[in-house]
Amino acid sequence: AQKVTQAQTEISVVEKEDVTLDCVYETRDTTYYLFWYKQPPSGELVFLIRRNSFDEQNEISGRYSWNFQKSTSSFNFTITASQVVDSAVYFCALSEARDYKLSFGAGTTVTVRA
Amino acid sequence: SAVISQKPSRDICQRGTSLTIQCQVDSQVTMMFWYRQQPGQSLTLIATANQGSEATYESGFVIDKFPISRPNLTFSTLTVSNMSPEDSSIYLCSGRQGGETQYFGPGTRLLVL
Secondary structure (H helix, E strand, C coil): CCEEECCCCEEEEECCCCEEECCEEECCCCCEEEEEEEECCCCCCEEEEEEECCCCCCCEECCEEEEEEHHHCEEEEEECCCCHHHCEEEEEEEEECCCCCEEECCCEEEEEEC | CCCEEEECCEEEECCCCCEEEEEEECCCCCEEEEEEECCCCCEEEEEEECCCCCCEECCCCCCCCCCEEEEECCEEEEEECCCCHHHCEEEEEEEECCCCCEEECCCEEEEEC
């Protein structure tokens, strides 16, 4: 069974600081997909990024960047120069190609203070 | 990306009653799913809504409690039956078009008294 672990429960930073969210996953499948979703206080779940298991290239998209390392089964996510609007719960999730069901981590609450 | 809407956005219900939640996608999706998020918790998959056939339920969820319909490729309903306060949660539907990403609706906030 697939499993996603987000060890950080809460992170509090001052505006403009960088925030790195940790995610460790378990899966037996060779083809899988990793995601980060954001859930602001309004409750909707917003897709941020996706990474495929066969592509370990790390990228930057605006203020978001990620570090995918298969050797350590980690998929960490960084927000650069955080803003108050980044305050939300962030979920790491995993799906396997055989059924595309999403397994979510427990979530990390990020609070950005002005 | 698919745009997903849900009705109602929130409701307050009495125990013992049932509520049907609607999920509408603006374009055809190959797969639709229903998730539950209990207060302060993460999301848990309830079932995969299969078009034209019975939904596939995850362990701990049964059809009698959470009947699901999916009559076509853009619409699905989830009913929460014989509700109790423990059913108070956010219920979210999601859709996958053909790529690997699931997009979510805004959720339905349910409070059972």
